[in-house]
Structures are given as C-alpha cells and as structure tokens.
Amino acid sequence: MTFFNHIKRLKTINLHPAHILVLGFLVLIFIGTCLFMIPAATKDRHHLSLIDALFEATSAVCVTGLAVVDTGTTFTLFGQIILLALIQLGGWGFMTSGILMFIILGKKIGLKQRLLLQESLNTFSLQGIIRLLQRVIIITLIVEALGAIALAIRWSQEMSWGQALYYGIFHSISAFNNAGFGLEADSLSKWVGDPTINIVITSLFILGGIGFFVVADIFEKRNLRKVSLHTKITLSFTLVINIVSTLIIFGLEYDNPGTLGSLGTTDKWWAAYFQGVVPRTAGFNSIDISQMTLSSQVYIMGLMFIGAGSGSVAGGIKVTTFALLLLALWSVVTNKEDINIFKRRVPKTLVFRALSIAVSGVIFIFLIFFLLTITEKGAEMSKILFETVSAFGTVGMSAGLTMELSPMGRILITVMMFIGRVGPLTMAFALAIHANNKAKIRYAEEKILIG
Amino acid sequence: MTFFNHIKRLKTINLHPAHILVLGFLVLIFIGTCLFMIPAATKDRHHLSLIDALFEATSAVCVTGLAVVDTGTTFTLFGQIILLALIQLGGWGFMTSGILMFIILGKKIGLKQRLLLQESLNTFSLQGIIRLLQRVIIITLIVEALGAIALAIRWSQEMSWGQALYYGIFHSISAFNNAGFGLEADSLSKWVGDPTINIVITSLFILGGIGFFVVADIFEKRNLRKVSLHTKITLSFTLVINIVSTLIIFGLEYDNPGTLGSLGTTDKWWAAYFQGVVPRTAGFNSIDISQMTLSSQVYIMGLMFIGAGSGSVAGGIKVTTFALLLLALWSVVTNKEDINIFKRRVPKTLVFRALSIAVSGVIFIFLIFFLLTITEKGAEMSKILFETVSAFGTVGMSAGLTMELSPMGRILITVMMFIGRVGPLTMAFALAIHANNKAKIRYAEEKILIG
Ligand SMILES: [K+]
Ligand SMILES: [K+]
Numbered sequence: 001m002t003f004f005n006h007i008k009r010l011k012t013i014n015l016h017p018a019h020i021l022v023l024g025f026l027v028l029i030f031i032g033t034c035l036f037m038i039p040a041a042t043k044d045r046h047h048l049s050l051i052d053a054l055f056e057a058t059s060a061v062c063v064t065g066l067a068v069v070d071t072g073t074t075f076t077l078f079g080q081i082i083l084l085a086l087i088q089l090g091g092w093g094f095m096t097s098g099i100l101m102f103i104i105l106g107k108k109i110g111l112k113q114r115l116l117l118q119e120s121l122n123t124f125s126l127q128g129i130i131r132l133l134q135r136v137i138i139i140t141l142i143v144e145a146l147g148a149i150a151l152a153i154r155w156s157q158e159m160s161w162g163q164a165l166y167y168g169i170f171h172s173i174s175a176f177n178n179a180g181f182g183l184e185a186d187s188l189s190k191w192v193g194d195p196t197i198n199i200v201i202t203s204l205f206i207l208g209g210i211g212f213f214v215v216a217d218i219f220e221k222r223n224l225r226k227v228s229l230h231t232k233i234t235l236s237f238t239l240v241i242n243i244v245s246t247l248i249i250f251g252l253e254y255d256n257p258g259t260l261g262s263l264g265t266t267d268k269w270w271a272a273y274f275q276g277v278v279p280r281t282a283g284f285n286s287i288d289i290s291q292m293t294l295s296s297q298v299y300i301m302g303l304m305f306i307g308a309g310s311g312s313v314a315g316g317i318k319v320t321t322f323a324l325l326l327l328a329l330w331s332v333v334t335n336k337e338d339i340n341i342f343k344r345r346v347p348k349t350l351v352f353r354a355l356s357i358a359v360s361g362v363i364f365i366f367l368i369f370f371l372l373t374i375t376e377k378g379a380e381m382s383k384i385l386f387e388t389v390s391a392f393g394t395v396g397m398s399a400g401l402t403m404e405l406s407p408m409g410r411i412l413i414t415v416m417m418f419i420g421r422v423g424p425l426t427m428a429f430a431l432a433i434h435a436n437n438k439a440k441i442r443y444a445e446e447k448i449l450i451g
Numbered sequence: 452m453t454f455f456n457h458i459k460r461l462k463t464i465n466l467h468p469a470h471i472l473v474l475g476f477l478v479l480i481f482i483g484t485c486l487f488m489i490p491a492a493t494k495d496r497h498h499l500s501l502i503d504a505l506f507e508a509t510s511a512v513c514v515t516g517l518a519v520v521d522t523g524t525t526f527t528l529f530g531q532i533i534l535l536a537l538i539q540l541g542g543w544g545f546m547t548s549g550i551l552m553f554i555i556l557g558k559k560i561g562l563k564q565r566l567l568l569q570e571s572l573n574t575f576s577l578q579g580i581i582r583l584l585q586r587v588i589i590i591t592l593i594v595e596a597l598g599a600i601a602l603a604i605r606w607s608q609e610m611s612w613g614q615a616l617y618y619g620i621f622h623s624i625s626a627f628n629n630a631g632f633g634l635e636a637d638s639l640s641k642w643v644g645d646p647t648i649n650i651v652i653t654s655l656f657i658l659g660g661i662g663f664f665v666v667a668d669i670f671e672k673r674n675l676r677k678v679s680l681h682t683k684i685t686l687s688f689t690l691v692i693n694i695v696s697t698l699i700i701f702g703l704e705y706d707n708p709g710t711l712g713s714l715g716t717t718d719k720w721w722a723a724y725f726q727g728v729v730p731r732t733a734g735f736n737s738i739d740i741s742q743m744t745l746s747s748q749v750y751i752m753g754l755m756f757i758g759a760g761s762g763s764v765a766g767g768i769k770v771t772t773f774a775l776l777l778l779a780l781w782s783v784v785t786n787k788e789d790i791n792i793f794k795r796r797v798p799k800t801l802v803f804r805a806l807s808i809a810v811s812g813v814i815f816i817f818l819i820f821f822l823l824t825i826t827e828k829g830a831e832m833s834k835i836l837f838e839t840v841s842a843f844g845t846v847g848m849s850a851g852l853t854m855e856l857s858p859m860g861r862i863l864i865t866v867m868m869f870i871g872r873v874g875p876l877t878m879a880f881a882l883a884i885h886a887n888n889k890a891k892i893r894y895a896e897e898k899i900l901i902g
Contacts, residue, residue, distance in 0.1 A: 252825070294832055295824040302817060325810055332807050333879040352799075355806035356783050359776055362813060366753060373746040374703070381745055382832035428784040 022422055025061060025090075029418075032057030032086045041079035048074075051410050058414045060086035062421035063313045065180025065283035065396025066387070068403060068410060072183040083181065084173050090421075091177030091208070091313045092136065135219075136212045140176065147172035147204045154196040175204035178313045180283025180396035188274075192286040193267030198274055205282035206242075210234060211309030229344045230320065234309050237319045241303070245276035248299055258291030279303040281314040283396025290383075290400040297386055297399060304393035305361065315394030315420035317357050324354035353425070360424040365392050368416045375408040376401070391416035392424075473873055476512060476541075480869075483508030483537045492530035499525075502861050509865045511537035513872035514764045516631025516734035516847025517838070519854060519861060523634040534632065535624050541872075542628030542659070542764045543587065586670075587663045591627065598623035598655045605647040626655035629764045631734025631847035639725075643737040644718030649725055656733035657693075661685060662760030680795045681771065685760050688770045692754070696727030699750055709742025730754040732765035734847025741834075741851040748837055748850060755844035756812065766845030766871035768808050775805035804876070811875040816843050819867045826859040827852070842867035843875075 035041060036053035048056065052068050059066050060083050069075075075083060152161075152168030159167065167183060174181045182188060191197040207215065217231045218224075224235075250272035253260040260268045274286045279300045289297070307316020317325075323341070328351045331339045339346045369388045376384055379401060386399040391413050405413060419427045486492060487504040499507065503519050510517050511534050520526075526534060603612075603619030610618065618634060625632045633639060642648040658666065668682045669675075675686075701723035704711040711719045725737045730751045740748070758767020774792070779802045782790045790797045820839045827835055830852055837850040842864045856864060870878045 293824075293828075294835075295821065298817075298821050298824050298832070302821070329807060329811055329814070329879060332804075332876065352803060352806070353783075355803070355810055356780060358813075359806055359809050360780055362809075363776075363780070366749075370746065370749050370753070373744075373749050377744075380832070381749070381836070384745075385832070425783060428780060 021093075021426065025418065025422060028061045028086065028089060029054070029057050032061055032082065035082045036079065041076060041082060042074055043076055051407050055410050055414050056083070057086060058417050059396065060179065060181070061090035062315070062394050062417045063087055063090050063177050063179040064315070064391060064394040064417045064420070065174075066391060066398060066402050066413065066417065067181065067396075068405065070185050071181055072185065080170065080183075084170060087177050087179040087181065088140075088173060091179070092140070135216050139212070139215060139219075143204065143207060144169075144172045144176050147176060147200055150196065150200045154194070154200070171201065172204060175201050175282065175284070176208040178205050178209050178281045178283070178308070178394075180278075182284060186288070187285045189286050189288065192274075193263065193270050195270070198270050198286075201284065202274060202277050205284075206238070206277065209281045209308030209312050209314050210238060211312035211314075213311045214309060229342055229346075230310075232342050233320050233323050237323050238309070241280070241306070241319070242277050245279075245299070245303060246273045247276075249276040249296055252293050252296045252299070253287075256291070256293055259287045275300075279393075279395055279397060280306060280319070281308040281312075281316065281393060281395055283390070283394075285397055289386075289397055294382060297382060300397065301386060301389045304389045304395045304397070305365075307393050307395075313394075315392060315417075317354075317361050317424075321354045321357050324351050325358055327351075328355060357423070357425050360428055361392065364416070364419050364424050364427070365389060368392075368412050368419075372409055372412055375406050375412065379404075387413060388416060392420040394420045472877065476869065476873060479512045479537065479540060480505070480508050483512055483533065486533045487530065492527060492533060493525055494527055502858050506861050506865050507534070508537060509868050510847070511630065511632070512541035513766070513845050513868045514538055514541050514628050514630040515766070515842060515845040515868045515871070516625075517842060517849060517853050517864065517868065518632065518847075519856065521636050522632055523636065531621065531634075535621060538628050538630040538632065539591075539624060542630070543591070586667050590663070590666060594655065594658060595620075595623045595627050598627060598651055601647065601651045605645070605651070622652065623655060626652045626733065626735070627659040629656050629660050629732045629734070629759070629845075633735060637739070638736045640737055640739070643725075644714065644721050646721070649721050649737075652735065653725060653728050656735075657689070657728065657759075660732045660759030660763050660765050661689060662763035662765075664762045665760060680793055680797075681761075683793050684771050684774050688774050689760070692731070692757070692770070693728050696730075696750070696754060697724045698727075700727040700747055703744050703747045703750070704738075707742070707744055710738045726751075730844075730846055730848060731757060731770070732759040732763075732767065732844060732846055734841070734845075736848055740837075740848055745833060748833060751848065752837060752840045755840045755846045755848070756816075758844050758846075764845075766843060766868075768805075768812050768875075772805045772808050775802050776809055778802075779806060808874070808876050811879055812843065815867070815870050815875050815878070816840060819843075819863055819870075823860055823863055826857050826863065830855075838864060839867060843871040845871045 033050070033053045036048055036056055037050070039047060042048055048069070055066075055068050058064070071080070071083065148165070148168040148171075150168070151171055152165045155164035155167045170181075170183055173179075180187075184190065188197060188201065211234060214231045214234050217227050221227045224232075246269075250260070250268065253272065253275075254268065255261050260271055263271060271287050274284075275292075275296075278284055280303050289300075292300075305316055306322045307318050308314035310318040310320045324339070324346065327339050327341055327346065331337075339348075339351055365388055368391075369385055372384045372388060373379075373381070383399045383401040386397075387401045387405075389395075390397050394417060402413065484501070484504045487499055487507055488501070490498060493499055499520070506517075506519050509515070522531070522534065599616070599619040599622075601619070602622055603616045606615035606618045609615075621632075621634055624630075631638075635641065639648060639652065662685060665682045665685050668678050672678045675683075678686075697720075701711070701719065704723065704726075705719065706712050711722055714722060722738050725735075726743075726747075729735055731754050740751075743751075756767055757773045758769050759765035761769040761771050775790070775797060778790050778792055778797065782788075790799075790802055816839055819842075820836055823835045823839060824830075824832070834850045834852040837848075838852045838856075840846075841848050845868060853864065
C-alpha cells in the first residue's frame with residue numbers, strides 16, 4: 001500500500017522538512033477522513049460521502065472552519081469529539097504532535113526531530129525548542145480551560161450546565177485554534193451583542209492567532225520594550241489592523257438592514273468589532289456575511305489574505321509578511337537601501353521571501369478561483385472569490401457558496417485549505433523540490449527590461 | 452497659477468525623472484481635456500462635462516481605450532483627430548515627444564534630456580538613445596501607414612474610399628499604439644471572422660505592444676539567436692501566452708450562445724485568436740465581452756494584469772516582469788541560488804524589482820476596486836473588478852460598467868488608467884519620494900518570522 005510505503009520511506013530517505021510537514025498533515029487528514037466515515041460519527045441519514053468526509057477532515061486539520069454540512073445537526077457527540085481532536089492536533093501542527101508522541105514513547109529527541117519541529121513551529125533556533133513546545137501545550141491547555149469555564153458560566157444562563165459546559169469546551173478549543181467551527185447553524189449570531197461571548201471568543205482567537213512565539217516572548221520578557229522585533233511588529237500591526245477594520249466595518253454596514261441596520265448602537269459596535277477582528281483567521285460570524293455590502297466583503301477578503309501571526313494556527317500570508325511588503329515598497333519608493341522598523345534593520349533575504357510568499361499566494365488563489373468559475377457555473381463571482389480567499393486564509397467565513405459546491409468544487413476548496421495551512425511557498429517547495437538535480441553551471445548575467 | 456509654477460520649477464529644481472514623467476503625462480492630459488471641452492470637438496448636444504473630458508483625455512493619452520461616450524457618434528472629425536493626436540503622443544510617451552520638440556526647435560540635446568528620455572523609454576544606456584528615438588518615429592510611421600493602407604483596401608469593399616481611408620488611418624494608429632479606440636459602438640464585432648481585419652489589426656497591436664526595443668533589436672541583429680535576453684524572453688513568453696490564451700478562450704466559449712456558439716468553426720477560431728491575443732493591452736473586441744463566461748472574464752483579467760512588452764505602450768506589470776516572477780518562484784521552490792533563463796543569469800535586483808512591481812500593482816488594484824464597490828453600489832463585483840484591471844492594464848476592454856459609472860467612479864478609473872500607464876512602482880515612487888530627507892542611520896539587523 002502506498003500509505004505504508006510512505007511511512008517506511010520516512011525512515012530510510014532523508015526527506016526535506018517541507019515534505020515531512022506536508023506528509024504529516026496529509027496523514028492526519030487521511031485518518032480524520034476515515035473516522036468521519038464511520039457510521040457512529042454522524043447522526044441517522046447523514047452519512048458523509050468520501051468527498052464530504054475529506055472536506056470536513058481537511059477543514060478541521062487545517063483549522064479552516066468551512067463546512068459542507070451543519071456541524072451541530074450532522075455529527076454525533078463522537079463525531080464532534082473527533083472534530084475537536086483534529087482541530088487541536090491540526091492547531092498544534094503535525095510536527096508538534098509528532099514530537100509529543102516521541103516524548104510519550106520515551107524516545108530521545110534527536111537533531112532531526114528538532115529540525116522538523118523547527119520547520120513546523122517556524123521559529124529561529126534549535127535551542128529552547130523543547131521548552132517552547134512545553135509552553136505551547138501548557139499555554140494552550142490553560143487558556144482553553146479558562147475560556148471554556150468563562151463561556152460555560154455565560155451559557156449556563158440559557159441552557160443546562162452539562163450542555164453549557166460542552167458548548168464552552170467546544171467553542172473554546174475552536175476559538176483558540178482559530179478553527180471557527182460552531183455548534184449553531186448561524187455561528188454566534190444569537191449572541192451578536194453579548195459582551196461576555198464577544199470578549200471571551202475574540203480574546204481566545206486573537207491570542208491563538210498571534211503566534212506561540214509572541215505569547216512566549218511576552219511571558220518571558222514581561223516588558224514590551226524588551227520584546228523581539230517580531231513581537232513588536234506582530235502586536236503593532238495586529239492592533240492597528242483591528243482598530244481600522246472595526247471602524248471600516250462599522251461605517252460600511254451602519255445602515256445595512258441585513259446586518260447592523262436593525263441593531264442598537266452598542267450592539268452595532270460589538271458586531272463591527274467582532275466582524276472586523278475575526279476575518280484574519282478565526283472564521284466565526286455574528287452577522288450574516290452574505291448580507292454584508294460588497295465593499296465589506298471585498299475588505300474582508302483583503303483581511304483574509306493577510307491572515308494573523310506567523311508561527312500560529314493562521315493561514316494567509318501572515319501579518320509580518322504583510323508588514324514587510326509595505327516596508328519593502330516604502331523602501332523602494334523612498335529609494336532607501338535599508339528596510340528599517342522599530343530602529344532595527346530587516347534582512348534583505350526575508351523581504352525577498354515575503355514578496356515571494358505574497359506573489360505565490362496570489363498565483364495559487366488565481367488558479368483555484370479560475371478553476372472554480374469553470375466547475376461552479378452560474379455562481380456569482382463575489383461568492384466564488386470569497387470562499388477561495390477564505391480557504392487560503394484558513395478563515396472559514398462563507399458567503400454561502402460552500403454548502404452548494406459541486407463535488408469538483410469541494411475538492412478544489414479542499415486543496416486551497418491545504419495550501420493555505422501549509423503556506424503557498426512551502427507548498428510550491430514541496431511540489432517542486434525534486435527538480436533540483438542538475439549540475440551547477442553559473443551563467444553570465446544579463447539585464448532585461450521590466451515593469 | 453500652479454500649472455505655470457510647475458513649468459517654471461522644472462527649469463530651476465533638479466526634479467527626478469519619475470516626477471517629470473508623471474508631470475509630462477499630466478500636462479498632456481490637461482491639454483487634451485481642454486481641447487475636448489471645445490464645442491467644435493463634439494457633435495450637437497454631446498458637450499462633454501469636465502469629468503468626461505478628463506476621462507476621455509486620460510484614456511487617450513494613456514492609450515487605454517475605455518470610453519464613457521461612443522467615439523463615432525459623439526466626436527466630430529476635429530474631436531477624433533485630437534483623440535488620434537493624444538493617442539500618438541501618449542503612445543510615444545511624453546518624453547519622446549518632448550525631445551522631439553527640442554529637435555524641432557533646433558536645441559542641443561543635453562545629458563538631462565537624454566536621462567529623461569531614458570526613463571521614458573525604459574531602456575538601458577544613454578548611448579544610442581537618439582538613434583533609438585529616430586527609429587521609434589520612423590518605425591511607427593511606416594508601420595501605421597502600411598496598416599492604414601491594408602485596412603483601407605479591405606474597408607473600401609463596403610464603404611466609400613474616403614471613409615475607408617479614414618477608418619484605416621484611425622484604426623491603424625489606434626491599434627499600433629494599443630489604444631483600442633474604435634469608430635463603431637461594438638468595436639470590431641462586425642468583422643469577427645474577417646481574415647484581413649483580424650490579421651492586420653492583431654499584427655499592428657502585437658508589434659506595438661512588444662516594445663520598441665525588441666523591434667529595433669531584431670532589426671539590428673537579423674538573427675533570433677543573437678538577440679538580447681530581453682528580446683528572447685519577450686518573444687517566447689508572448690508566443691506561449693498567445694497560443695495558450697487562444698486555446699483557452701476557444702474551449703471556454705465554444706458553445707456559449709452569446710459569443711462563439713453561433714459562429715462557424717473558422718469564425719470561432721478567428722474570434723478565439725482575436726480575444727485571446729487582445730487582452731494584454733490592445734482593448735478592441737470582436738465578440739461581446741459582457742456575454743463571455745465568467746471563467747473567460749477571469750482569465751482575461753489575468754492577461755490584462757500581465758500586460759505586454761516593457762518599454763512599449765502597454766500597461767500592466769509587463770510580460771518580462773511576469774516571466775521574472777515565475778522564474779523567481781521556480782528558483783525559490785527548487786532552492787537554487789541563481790535565476791537562469793536562456794543560459795543567462797538575471798540580476799537579483801531586477802527580480803526584487805519585479806516582485807515589488809507585482810505587489811504594488813495588486814495593492815493599487817485592490818484599493819481602487821474597494822473604493823469602486825463603495826461608489827458603484829449595486830454593481831456586480833465581476834464588472835467592477837474587470838473595469839479596474841482593464842484600466843490598470845491600459846487595456847480598455849469593458850464588461851459594460853464604464854458607460855454607467857458614477858462621477859466618482861469615473862474619477863477612480865481615470866486615476867487607475869494613469870497609474871497603469873505610468874507604472875505602479877514609478878507612481879508610488881513619484882508620490883513618496885519627498886519623504887527621503889532623514890539622516891542616514893544604519894540600524895542593527897534583526898530577523899522576524901514571516902509566512
Ligand atoms: K478558521
Ligand atoms: K488599450
């Protein structure tokens with residue numbers, strides 16, 4: 001069997017971390033797909049087809065949250081627990097989970113495992129990787145527990161304690177891992193103006209989306225002036241983008257009868273805040289996205305493309321990549337040699353990589369989007385593009401098309417979610433790495449005209 | 452007056468070529484706008500508003516071809532000749548025209564003028580600039596004359612010799628400069644299957660869109676193996692893109708009753724060829740674009756974004772920039788140090804610039820598109836995006852929205868046409884160059900996590 005051959009090869013061939021990362025996610029998705037197809041996972045008459053099970057498993061592992069079936073009414077408790085497990089394992093990243101297995105099995109962690117973990121967590125040095133991993137797990141469990149308790153207390157006001165606790169745990173895990181899966185068909189729309197739900201859910205996904213490195217960095221330094229450049233850029237850009245987005249959504253939707261129009265002023269602000277902050281990767285919604293103005297939808301697509309923090313559960317190009325793009329363009333237009341921010345210089349190679357990530361992201365989105373216009377004849381362009389970018393950013397917000405997708409369309413969105421989670425450049429790297437077998441000849445340099 | 456102050460300053464301040472280039476186009480557009488507002492330029496009751504005159508002048512100078520009025524029925528012969536003059540001056544580029552003035556006035560051409568000309572033509576060295584300029588003018592006039600004669604002979608079969616000659620001259624100038632303005636409301640749809648019209652018009656705009664440098668290079672070397680790397684990349688990518696595009700349009704529109712469905716097989720191929728080749732900057736159409744499938748429209752948007760040859764009349768990011776993007780991504784995914792093509796190595800700085808051009812192009816398109824969704828409430832997203840990308844690529848194909856644009860929307864598309872012609876990076880450069888006044892401090896380098 002191919003699958004076991006791959007596993008066997010893992011031990012014998014010196015695979016590149018990018019390959020192992022991709023393979024790891026694939027294995028997890030494969031297992032999830034099989035589990036979702038067990039009859040006990042779904043309620044009567046809701047048996048999932050292979051394509052739908054694959055879609056749901058990919059969406060869970062890639063913490064996207066797009067769904068072709070309604071989570072609450074389709075899955076049994078068993079199915080929902082599988083979903084949560086896939087979300088948590090996907091959130092930690094396969095490599096983190098893999099090392100966890102090594103620790104549990106009492107094996108020594110060698111250089112190769114550390115290297116894999118480094119690729120998975122996208123952090124700097126091998127030193128302290130294990131400490132970081134321990135922190136990842138401890139922080140995750142503490143934050144999720146606190147979130148679950150807070151949500152359960154709030155929900156106990158309107159449901160039984162048992163159900164409230166389960167709702168709390170489900171939404172806390174889903175929010176902290178930025179999965180965006182909910183138990184209600186209209187996500188969190190029932191609690192659009194509820195302060196507790198708004199504050200707890202957004203705190204969870206902002207914390208989860210900012211990246212483990214940033215959280216650990218702040219914990220360690222306990223002084224915002226001493227934190228690393230990465231933390232400073234992530235925090236400042238996250239803050240500015242969130243404030244600007246809240247204001248823009250508030251302005252664009254203020255008198256839209258389908259969204260904010262019918263709400264009181266305080267509820268308007270809660271909804272604008274929630275919808276402004278959520279698109280960079282979390283994927284819940286407290287108002288009907290398909291009813292939003294085209295302008296808001298286009299703006300949200302921009303946010304989904306950017307995504308949240310690097311080394312987090314987020315998809316998209318990541319907020320630091322976006323920051324580097326703006327800084328790079330600024331340095332080009334002002335004719336400056338260096339790319340400076342917060343009195344530090346950013347290496348040129350990083351900027352080159354940032355530009356490559358953005359361009360490869362645009363190319364992947366264009367390709368999948370173009371193919372979807374062929375498979376989804378008659379669908380509106382705005383809906384197709386919205387779901388494509390949502391999948392790329394592993395956001396999971398939907399303008400309504402996902403449930404109606406054709407089988408080929410479901411496969412295309414599945415592929416896009418996977419690319420979004422693995423990262424466009426890593427994906428391209430994993431696809432093309434074998435081509436590098438030629439002898440090294442260095443050719444003469446020649447300029448061409450561009451632009 | 453500000454205008455004259457600017458002219459005065461030109462002589463005293465050491466302006467950057469990017470500023471003079473932008474200013475040059477602005478002056479030409481200003482003159483065109485004034486001329487279009489003269490009553491004699493338009494037929495009875497068709498007097499243009501300031502915004503419409505500005506739109507038409509910008510569209511002509513930037514050789515875009517988007518039109519808020521029907522050229523044939525709105526403009527008098529006088530108005531149409533102004534339009535042609537603006538197209539030709541815009542096509543040569545303001546700097547070329549400026550140097551022309553210097554020659555005509557018998558002035559010596561100094562280093563500064565040569566530098567301006569270099570920026571305008573986007574070529575390599577100062578040597579041979581004047582020879583290149585002479586060639587530009589001679590080639591333009593010869594090719595346009597040949598085109599006009601061929602078209603006039605064909606059109607004399609169905610109209611008077613006088614009208615046929617005028618049609619020939621108008622369409623020849625419009626095609627060679629890739630302006631895309633026509634004299635019929637439905638562009639060239641009447642001659643969708645006509646071999647002469649198809650061959651002559653496409654030859655003219657491909658020749659004009661490939662860039663003067665390539666034409667001069669081939670003329671000089673007379674051997675495709677000896678031409679420069681720039682010429683090789685431009686020719687090979689143009690050929691491949693044109694063949695692929697013809698096949699894709701043919702496949703996507705084959706049974707669409709609104710476009711190719713009702714045509715015979717030969718006519719289908721002519722129409723697919725024309726519509727596949729035209730979008731990278733020329734902007735004519737021989738079938739109704741608004742009737743094309745969404746897939747074709749999306750594909751065409753991709754072509755319009757790419758544009759044609761560098762140093763030509765084309766907008767967009769240019770075909771060599773696109774080639775470098777693909778090569779850069781290929782080098783990243785295959786982990787290669789060098790970026791090689793045709794046994795030559797491309798300098799890293801060029802690749803960096805190419806990535807910057809693409810990213811700044813995407814950002815400009817996103818901004819204008821987002822603003823248009825606010826000003827054009829109720830319009831379909833696909834139409835808004837199509838016109839935005841068409842303006843960016845100075846293509847001028849329309850999915851039908853331009854004629855219905857609100858005044859604010861007309862101004863936004865005018866701005867986009869201008870950015871597309873000047874180039875997104877030059878535009879950003881011209882806007883931001885004054886910011887570079889700080890003392891040079893070199894900060895310590897620090898890495899961050901991206902992607
Ligand atoms: K998500
Ligand atoms: K054009």
